Amino acid sequence: MIAKISLTLASMAAVLLAMPVLAPLISGDGWWWTGLICVVVVALTGIGVRAVRITVVLVPLVQALTAVCALTAMFAPEQAVAGIIPTPSSLDTLLSTFADGQAEIDREPSPISPSAGVTLFIATCLGLVAIVADFLAVTARASALVILPLTALLIVPLVVEDQGVDWAAFAFVAVGYVLLLAVDGWTRNAEWGTRVGAGHDTVSPVLGGLRHVLTSAGVAAVAIALALLLPLAVPGLSSNSLYAMADGSRLDEETMTTTHPLVSLRRDLTSTSDRPVLEYRTSMPRPDYLRMYxxxxxxxxxxxxxxxxxDSDNLIGGGPLPAPPGQTDPTGDRVMTRVTLAEDTAFDFLPVPYPPSDVTIDGEWFADPExxxxxxxxxxxxxxxxxxxxRPAPDAPSLRRDIPPSADLDRRYLAVPEEVDSRVEGLTRSIVSEAETPYESAMALQNWFTADGRFDYDLRPPPIPQGEDPLAYFLFDSRIGYCEQFAAAMTLMARQAGIPARVAIGYTSGTRGGDGTWQVSGSDAHAWPELYFEGQGWLRFEPTPASSDGQGSASVPSYADPASGDGAETSDASPTPAESPEDSAPAEEGVSAAESEPSEEPSEEPSKGPAASGSDDENASGGLSDSPRWWTAALAGAAVLLLAAVPALARSLVRRFRWATAAQGAARAHAAWSELCDDTADLGLVWNTAKSPRAVAHRLGSEVPHSAREALWRIAMAEESARYAPRPEVPKSLDADCRTVRAALRAAQGPGVRLRAALLPASVLRIPWSGERRPARPKTA
Amino acid sequence: MSLDTRYNGHGDGLPGNPDGVLATAARIRQAIETVIEGKPDVVRIALTVLFAEGHLLIEDIPGVGKTMLAKALGRAVNCSVQRIQFTPDLLPADITGVSVYHQERHEFEFNPGPVFANIVLGDEINRASPKTQSALLECMEETQVSVDGATHSLERPFMVVATQNPADMEGTYPLPEAQRDRFMARISVGYPTPQAELDMIDTHSSRSPLDDLRAVAEAADVRTMVDHVRTIHVASGIRRYAVDLISATRTSSALRLGASPRATLHLVRAARAYAALEGRSYVVPDDIQALAVPVLAHRLLPSPEAQMERRTPERVVSDIVAHLPIPSPR
Known part of the structure; x- marks a missing residue:
């Protein structure tokens, strides 16, 4: 009973210690207490229920019941009987609060404020985790598996937060887990007694128990340390923070790990929060967008x-950035922008106006030339x-020219996958039918999107019916969406119209503060298409409705603004002055929170796929470097082979050394015996150290044919005599006997075992000073 | 545990005439095995105890041949054998003997009791009162009898073979642990195999095989063998192993009372005899392992937890033997 109570408390402690991993996701601290109470209630219920000895299967059920009671008392005491017994109406309240919380979590970027719903949601999850942990640790007696529910908690910040888990929070989880295993070790020791030890290192039962505890805790600690350190040693797995959701792409010279940009960004794109992201000062009265991805x-x-x-080629510093592709003669005003990130903002892609010509920043930053x-x-x-x-200021005549994109431009900017609904192609054709130049096509597309009344801007578009193509559904059926849908649809349609296009993601220019700085907040996150015109490079367009009915701070660039006439040099004509960002959000009330499920995301929602396509990798790796590569590969192969041969080599050296140093009599017997032990260890045949030489020979004798049995006995008898007889008698033929026995033992094993014995002899890996073989049960006894 | 004798170490020359000694031992063994069929291990332990100058406790249910074994041992060796049937009213003097007043010579004269013999068979020893039991057990330890201030030495070889019924049978006084400790080994005969039992019906129904048993050795032969046993080499590794084993019984959580230092001595002595019976001139760990249960188990008291789990001391000892590392020779 004591054991069960200790285990229950330990699993409770493990869950409680895992709570800090959630801390960065929630801004206040109101959720701590409810979560803590829920977990403690579950543990106390477990102790109480086990004391009355009901069927163990019922324990989680009773725990769930009391947890619901506790939640009722905390969140819906008015409707409950005596403030604690759930009634249908109190359960309704709980459920709706829960749904609110779920929706809020789904909607808001972290950190979220702990409203009642969020708190209830977190408390429920923690209670569930506590029940599962309790079941695994106490009922199933598989404490090691408690790592599963703990991992479920750990995963949350990993998915949501790009910087992964705070190391201190992770340390808490690890400590909790190790503590649980230590308690488990202690209870097991109390139940089963200490392992029988040799008399000369006898320890008291208390010390023995302590050793047991330290062993289990130590093993867990070492495993955790290994799991943390090993990935750092393996290229391609390392990551800046603890297991950020990383897409480690193996690249030519250095491994570049990028956090997937859209996992968090998609939340930002739909964000209505005015949490400041950055602020900047600029030399332009109407600055352009800040592009990140x-x-x-x-x-x-x-x-x-x-x-x-x-790689070092595109490291920033010591010179201007590469020229923007496709732009023959950079024209336009030079703009100087000084950006300061808000306190809790961290980026691995810098928001910069396009096209940047130089960036001054500390640290190691790279610029992608393309x-x-x-x-x-x-x-x-x-x-x-x-x-x-x-500031891109393309002149009208050159924009209007009809020059096909140069052959240097990668074809992927024109790629349209086959899966796209064929109606889209038809739509594109009809829109651009009257356009004569790419520029006119682009304008036609943009105008089509921004035409009054055709599309509605809504941060929470209606769910897409099962089986519908999200893009087609957006274009033909719902016509409701936000910047992501608009940008993605226009980009694709531009490609269909023959204009190289891509989606850019970043922030709009934000709003102007009183002191001349520009403030950019979460709600200014934006996506827009970039289209390529030969001679002008990449130019942004704006199909998303701006102003209060759309993306509040969006602006149409002068060259793309139909209202600005010919659209050329009048660069500061058009941008719609930003209104207060709060206005940009659609009315929040009345929208059922449950509607925004991840599965309903429109086509552009890229969070499901890793961002590695790698299609352009071959460009850099071909060509000149062929022959050195060949040599490198050959050398690497040889090195690998050599490394693979090291254990076998070591084994052979040990054998030679043994026979060489064993001069006479007893030493030769010991050498032969050690050889026999190592050979059997290599083959995975193990016995415990309580077996005498003749007992070992007796057992091994059943594995080898008759011919080798005699040799085996000679080795065992020689060892026995060398150990215990006053005047040992050792036959001369021991090395030959060893070879006979080794061959016979190997022949008795399967080819896989033989190969392992040859390549990875276990005896070499044995710690020589431990003095005992693995105390495993004999496999074949 | 292998009790195989096929693979004996060759050993080196035994002092005296070892072949003769061994041959005697083998003859005694064969002779006893004609009476106790199908129990070679039991006979071997009995002989081991005889040559190690210890005393043997045979504990088993009635009727499996406890007394027969003891008698056969006494018959096979041509020496004096006395049998004492222990009953609740038996007095110490009935064992040790009494001094009586000699009317003619006007002095006390010592009348030796049945304990003055080479092999003393104490039948159903746990039926006597503790006082009487302890009288016999003192003789066992000291190999001498003190009556009325006079000390009378017992003749070598001196071996007590006591039989007892399991402690929970009716009308028994269980031997206290202090007295059980004086027996070198405890064995139980056990039921015979079905085949042995069939044979027994054929042979024993007409006449007792004991009648046919002729002495195959003299008391002097046994003394020679005992002397030979004392020369058997015990390597330091073996000594450490024995001590490890004893210590493990003292620290085991399944045992309330571990083995005494006397048990250590008994274990090593028995191992010597065991090795000698195998024709070896040195002890190997297998000897210790074979003897651990018979020599140690009857001295140990299980802890209450072990009792609840029905873990007998025999099982605890064999568990320890199965897991205790043999000290590495280097």
Missing amino acids: VLDTFDGENWTMSSLRA SLMVFSTREQEGLEYEVDSY
């Missing part, structure tokens, strides 16, 4: 980013940087 690949469902190269994305291999906080950029 470029999504260039569409697989029919998701837009993703091609993998990037982070997209001019500025990125790092890890997220960084508290950044301050300066960007020099051009």
Whole structure:
């Protein structure tokens, strides 16, 4: 009973210690108490129920009941009997509060404020985790498996937060887990007694129990440490923070790990929060958008980013960035922008105006020459940087020219996957039918989207019916969406119209503060299409409705603004002044929270696919470097072979050394015996150290044919005599006997075992000073 | 545990005439095995105890041949055998003997009791009162009898073979642990195999096989063998192993009372005899392992927890033997 109580308390402690991993996701601290009470109630119920000895299967049920009672008392005491017994109406209240919380969590980017619903949701999850942990640790007596519910908690910040789990929070989880295993070890020791030890290292029962506890806890601690350290040693697995949801793409010179941009960003795109993200000062009266990511690949469902190269060639510093592709003579005003990130914001892709010509920033940052994305291999906080950029001001005549995109431009910017609904193609054709140049096509597309009344802007678009193509559904049926849908649809349609296009994601210019700075908040997150015109490079368009009915701070660039006439140099004519960002959100009330399920995301929702397409990797790896590569591969192969041969080599050296140093008599007998032990260990035949030489020989004798049995006995008898006889008698033929026995033992095993024995002899890996073989049961006894 | 004798170490030359000694031992064994059929291990332990100068406790249910074994042992060796049937009214003097006043010579004269013999068979020892039991057990330990201030030595070899019924049978006084400790080994005969029982019906129904048993050895032969046993080599590794084993019984949580230092001595002595019976001139761990249960189990008291789990001391000892590492020779 004591054991069960201790285990229950230990599993409770493990769950409680795992709670801090949720802390970064929630802004206040109101949720701590409810979660704690829920977990404690579950544990106390477990203790109480087990004391009355009902069927163990019922324990989780009773725990769930009391947990519901506790939640009722905390969240709906008015409707409950005596403030604690749930009634139908109190359960209704609980359920609706729960649904509210769920919706809120789904909607808001972290950290969220702990409203009643959120608190209830978290408390329920913690209670569930506590019940599962309790069941595993106490009822199933499989404490090690408690890591599963704990991992469920750990995963939450990993998925939501790009920077992963705080190391201190992780340490708490680890400590809780180790503690649980230690208690488990202690109870097992109390139940089963200590392992029988040799008399000369006898310890008291207390010490023995302590050793038991330390063993189980130590094993767990070592395992956790290994799990943490090993990935750092393996290239491709390392990551800046503890297991950020990483897409580690193996690249040419250095491994570049990018956090998937859209997991968190999608929340930002639908965000209505005015949490400040950054602020900047600029030399322009009407600054342009700040771009972070470029999504260039569409697989029919998701837009993703091609993998990037982070190598010394595109390291920033000591010179201007590469020229923007396709722009023959950079024209337009030079813009100087000084950006300061808000306190709790961390980026691995910098928001910069396009096209940047120079970036001044501390640390290791890279610029992708093709997209001019500025990125790092890890997220960084508290950044301050300066960007020099051009304000794209294409002149009308050159825009109007009909020049096909140069052959240098990657074809992927024109790729349209086959899965796209054929109606879309028809639609595109009809829209651009009258356009004569790419520019006119682009304008036609943009105008089609922004035409009054055709599309509705809503951050919570209606759910897509099962089986519908999200893109087609957006274009033909619902016509309700937000920047993601607009940008993605226009990008694809531009490609169909023959204009290279890609989706850009970042922030709008934000709102102007009183002191001349521009404030950018979460609600300013935005997505827009970038279209390519030969000679002008990539130009952004704005199909998303702006102003209060749409993305509040969006603006149409002058060259793309139909209202600005010919659209050329009058660069500061058009942007719609930003209104207060709160207005940009659609009315929140009245919208059932349950509607925004992840599965209902429109086509552009890219969070499902990893952002690695790697289609352009071959470009860099072919060509000149062929022959050195061949040599490298050969050398690497030889090195691997050599490494693989090391254990076998070591085994053979040990054998030679043994016979060489064993001069006479007893030493030879010991050498032969050690050889026999090692050979059997290599083959995976083990016996415990309580077996005498003749008992071992007796057992092994059943494995080998008659011919080898005699040799086996000679070895065993020689060892016995060398150990115990006053004048040992050792036959001369021991080395030959060893060979006979080894061959016979090997022949008795399967080919897999033989191969393992040859390549990875277990005896070499044995710690020589431990003095005892593995105390495992004999496999074949 | 292998009791195989096929693979004896060759050993080196035994002092005296070892082959002769061994041959004697083998003859005694064969002779006893004609009476106790199908129980070679029991006979071997009995001989081991004889040559190790210990005393043997045979504990078993009635009718499986406890007394027969003891008698056969006494018959096979041509020496004096006395049998004492223990009953509740038996007095100490009935065992040790009494001094009586000699009317003619006007002095006390010592009339030796049945304990003055080479092999003393104490039948159903746990039926006598504790006082009487302890009188016999003192003789066993000291190999001498003190009556009325005079000390009378007992003749070598001196071996007590006591039989007892299991402690929970009616009309028994269980031997206290202090007295059980004086027996070198405890064995139980056990039921015979069906085949042995069939044979027994054929042979024993007409006449007792004991009648046919002729002495195959003299008391002097036994003394020679005992002397030979004392020369058997016990390597330091074996000594440490024996101590480890004893210590493990003292620290085991399943045992309330561990083995005494006397048990250590008994274990090593028995192991010597066991090795000698195998024709070896040195003790190997297998000897210790074979003897651990018979030599140690009857001295141990299980802890209450072990009792509840029905873990007998025999099982505890064999568990310890199965897991205790044999000290590495280097």
